[in-house]
Amino acid sequence: MSTQRAGWQDLYSHYESLSSVHLKDLFQADPERFSRFSVRQGDILLDYSKQRVTTETMQKLCGFAKEQGLSEQIKAMFSGQIVNPSEQRPALHVVLRDLTPEPLLVNGRNIKSDVQNVLARVEAFAEGIRSGAKKGSTGKRFTDIISLGIGGSDLGPAMVCEALQEYKTTDITLHFISNVDGKSLATLLKKLDPATTLCIINSKTFTTPETLQNAKAIKKWLAQTLGEKNNSLHLVGVTANQERAESFGLLKDQIFEFWDFVGGRYSVWSSVGLPIAILLGMPNFRAFLAGAHEMDQHFYSAPFAENMPVLMALLGLWNINFAECATQAIIPYDDGLRKFPDYLQQLEMESNGKKAKKDSGFVSYSTAPVIWGGVGCNGQHAYMQLLHQGTQVIPVDFLIAAHGHPEYEAHHQLLVGSCLSQSKALMEGTPTEALAADHLQHAKICFGNRPSTTVMYTKLTPHVLGALVALYEHKVFVQGVLWGINSFDQWGVELGKKLVKEILPYLESSAQTASLDSSTNGLINFFNDVQRKLY
Numbered sequence: 013m014s015t016q017r018a019g020w021q022d023l024y025s026h027y028e029s030l031s032s033v034h035l036k037d038l039f040q041a042d043p044e045r046f047s048r049f050s051v052r053q054g055d056i057l058l059d060y061s062k063q064r065v066t067t068e069t070m071q072k073l074c075g076f077a078k079e080q081g082l083s084e085q086i087k088a089m090f091s092g093q094i095v096n097p098s099e100q101r102p103a104l105h106v107v108l109r110d111l112t113p114e115p116l117l118v119n120g121r122n123i124k125s126d127v128q129n130v131l132a133r134v135e136a137f138a139e140g141i142r143s144g145a146k147k148g149s150t151g152k153r154f155t156d157i158i159s160l161g162i163g164g165s166d167l168g169p170a171m172v173c174e175a176l177q178e179y180k181t182t183d184i185t186l187h188f189i190s191n192v193d194g195k196s197l198a199t200l201l202k203k204l205d206p207a208t209t210l211c212i213i214n215s216k217t218f219t220t221p222e223t224l225q226n227a228k229a230i231k232k233w234l235a236q237t238l239g240e241k242n243n244s245l246h247l248v249g250v251t252a253n254q255e256r257a258e259s260f261g262l263l264k265d266q267i268f269e270f271w272d273f274v275g276g277r278y279s280v281w282s283s284v285g286l287p288i289a290i291l292l293g294m295p296n297f298r299a300f301l302a303g304a305h306e307m308d309q310h311f312y313s314a315p316f317a318e319n320m321p322v323l324m325a326l327l328g329l330w331n332i333n334f335a336e337c338a339t340q341a342i343i344p345y346d347d348g349l350r351k352f353p354d355y356l357q358q359l360e361m362e363s364n365g366k367k368a369k370k371d372s373g374f375v376s377y378s379t380a381p382v383i384w385g386g387v388g389c390n391g392q393h394a395y396m397q398l399l400h401q402g403t404q405v406i407p408v409d410f411l412i413a414a415h416g417h418p419e420y421e422a423h424h425q426l427l428v429g430s431c432l433s434q435s436k437a438l439m440e441g442t443p444t445e446a447l448a449a450d451h452l453q454h455a456k457i458c459f460g461n462r463p464s465t466t467v468m469y470t471k472l473t474p475h476v477l478g479a480l481v482a483l484y485e486h487k488v489f490v491q492g493v494l495w496g497i498n499s500f501d502q503w504g505v506e507l508g509k510k511l512v513k514e515i516l517p518y519l520e521s522s523a524q525t526a527s528l529d530s531s532t533n534g535l536i537n538f539f540n541d542v543q544r545k546l547y
């Protein structure tokens with residue numbers, strides 16, 4: 013994208029022309045504003061009327077997207093073209109939820125049949141575990157499942173299982189271990205019986221140090237009770253690296269593959285979703301896939317002006333590149349989506365937290381914002397103060413279900429009322445007449461004119477959740493296209509992985525060092541002194 017392009021300059025002047033317009037004036041001037049700036053798709057309503065835009069703004073933004081060749085890029089992704097040039101890969105997470113029969117060839121191979129074959133294996137295995145047909149080495153059924161993984165190999169299954177707890181249809185307990193802080197694993201293993209514990213090792217590369225460290229510890233824990241020969245029945249691999257999984261000692265029929273054309277942060281729909289299938293049952297997992305597929309079809313075919321992912325992406329660009337907002341808050345008023353902000357942190361910041369342009373050189377404009385958030389109403393008693401009266405304008409995505417818990421209607425009305433009040437307060441601010449005589453006016457006034465989008469859905473079902481996740485996946489893709497960056501690689505994480513290999517030997521040997529930078533030397537030496545009980 014060039015900021016010199018006519019479309020961009022035109023948007024810039026348009027933004028300047030709106031600089032003195034307040035959102036509350038836009039609402040006062042147009043009683044129909046909500047109907048003009050909201051879109052329905054299936055069970056989801058997107059209300060973007062509290063964003064600082066006019067009809068002209070949206071026309072210009074959609075025109076800019078067209079000028080940037082967005083339609084062609086959408087078709088390129090769905091058809092399996094190389095949209096990840098630095099790794100020479102397609103990005104085909106949409107195929108994981110596309111059960112239509114038409115073949116899709118990648119390198120001459122119909123990948124849809126591969127996807128369906130693995131899905132069938134996942135289904136059979138999950139049902140075997142749930143029914144007790146698949147047992148451990150002592151003949152006992154599994155009662156507890158540890159899901160190991162980090163990043164995209166953890167955040168998706170963990171978020172979905174949290175969000176859809178009410179759809180749990182087994183008495184099996186699922187435990188997620190992602191970090192390599194031994195406290196978590198030690199606490200968990202104390203509570204579990206190896207004979208009835210299954211461990212799923214989720215790792216696309218099967219080389220991630222944190223996951224392998226945990227996997228080795230669990231393998232040893234199993235062997236201590238079950239014996240070296242028997243622990244493989246208690247270990248499952250989910251990976252794109254079958255060879256490494258087998259050399260770790262996993263049984264071939266307990267390794268579930270996924271592919272290089274699926275990015276880790278886009279992999280929840282693949283065999284990475286095995287914990288979901290075990291916890292919720294395959295019908296619910298398939299409903300989750302179907303919800304995403306419905307959003308895929310909407311994204312692929314809807315005109316930009318009615319296209320939810322495109323609209324969200326364009327509003328993001330408007331706030332980031334013109335209003336210069338550096339962060340974006342995700343505030344679900346839904347305890348089920350407690351982990352959704354964490355999930356979107358990886359999806360958005362690992363996809364678009366880049367300066368490098370897709371082809372060559374570096375961008376001269378902002379790209380991904382810092383994504384943060386937490387559930388409401390809790391945020392109202394923590395950070396909403398800054399959003400109402402702070403020096404920074406922080407756009408918010410509010411997410412809220414129309415249906416809450418059936419036995420707590422009054423609770424849900426307060427939850428919904430609170431969510432709507434927050435977005436209203438951010439939009440209109442404190443009525444100035446209310447504070448006119450108040451000598452403390454300056455401390456009490458909320459400025460308003462602070463943008464938010466509200467995503468309201470009927471109920472947090474597997475189908476709706478699938479659609480919500482796909483909505484954000486496609487929003488991220490559109491922003492990557494418009495910023496001219498590669499949303500599907502993540503070279504920024506490689507340096508840390510390399511440096512840890514340089515540092516570890518000093519920690520393992522308690523050797524003093526002066527060979528690294530003075531900070532790292534000082535920290536290593538203090539760490540080692542403490543190990544030697546010098547403190």
Ligand code: F6P
Pocket residue numbers: 162163164165214215216217218219220223276277362502505
């Ligand atoms: O953070 C880097 C990363 O490669 C993510 O993209 C990925 O989801 C995570 O680490 C885990 O990688 P793997 O699934 O290969 O263990």
